[in-house]
Amino acid sequence: MAEKKSLFQEFSKGIIKENPVLCLMLGTCPTLAVTTSASNAIGMGVAATAVLICSNAVISMLRKVIPDKVRIPAYITIIAGFVTIVQMLVKAFAPAINDSLGIFLPLIVVNCIILGRAEMYASQNRVIPSILDGLGMGVGFTAALLCMGIIRELLGSGSIFGLQVLPVSILIFILPPGGFFVFGILIALANKLNTKAGKKVVENPCQGCPMSKTCKSSSVTQCEKENKEVTENAG
């Protein structure tokens, strides 16, 4: 019984509690770029989820085989393989989505959510929890994208899923500045809800980044320093 509950938690934590986009600040590039319409957002979300589940499963299976030193290149190769498969499938069965996602479909390779989950979760856990973790994170990613997509499409072209609902539209919301703005406001909202629930708020986008361990860039060290100060102050 306890096992079952924890498996469900592995799945559900990605959706709200540790939402990869709104709480962990991962995968910001596709979040901003493909959310000009709700259907684009779903297409991207589903493609990334598929890659996430497969790569988590394979990396978890191989976690004892891959030497620690070359793990990042190994993960990237595995992920790139699955991205290529997804790319071919999308091209064959949903060419419209392939056209609208464009370059961001192959760019799933460098999406930090996928590498991040490989590094933080799949490399240390068994296969079934890793798959569920991937599924949960994927659903969380899709939900955040859909949320952005609906807001931007509604305000920017006055429609939802292509269905006209508003007589007026504010074009700027589907242009790049609108993407930054809507994302900023959504994170502010998530922060507000998180502080209300008494949870920590992500301040530096580097914090959740999978490369933060290997990266010695001063901003991360700085952010670690700040974190230390915060924890010391809190303690």
Place this chain on the structure above:
Amino acid sequence: MLVKSLVSVFLAAILTENYVLSKFLGICPFLGVSKKLNTALGMSVAVTFVMVLATAVTYPIYTYLLVPNDLAYLQTIVFILIIAGLVQLVEVVLKKYIPSLYQSLGVYLPLITTNCAILGVTMLVLQKVDTTAAFEYTYLHALINSLGAGIGFLVAMVMFAGVRSRLESADIPKSLKGLPITLVSASLVALSFLGFSGFVDKLIPM
């Protein structure tokens, strides 16, 4: 004609097609490393360097190795491996031969492998070869485009570092503090770059 098209490609990559502000590539370093001017500068120089180098290597491999052998579908996997290897190589070479440069740029190199701007530029350049009708898009154009993309990244980073230093002393509502206000100001910077649309075409008519 050649010079004209090169200048047009270069300016377009910096201003109208800015990779950060209008194509949303490389947002992570844009938000993460732009807090201080010197780190923003170091990161952008490293990115520009790797971008040009990566394009210089991936373009011939794609056109002369992958396409003739019907392996174009391997583009993603081949490119990411080339970039990962290249970044490692640059790190080793800099460490051995130019330690002073390694000191200032080395810290950013591990981050660059997973920087979507690099992979994005190498792929978008090849898309342009097929879609540009006005003039023949050569290897030289591809390199200039990557250089422009890097400089555009630098311009955006440096401008944004300036904006963020002003934000430090501003009185901001509690919920907006930190990342949200950074994104909202990024939106305003992106808005200003929208003003360049059509600028290059008018300046240098083809």
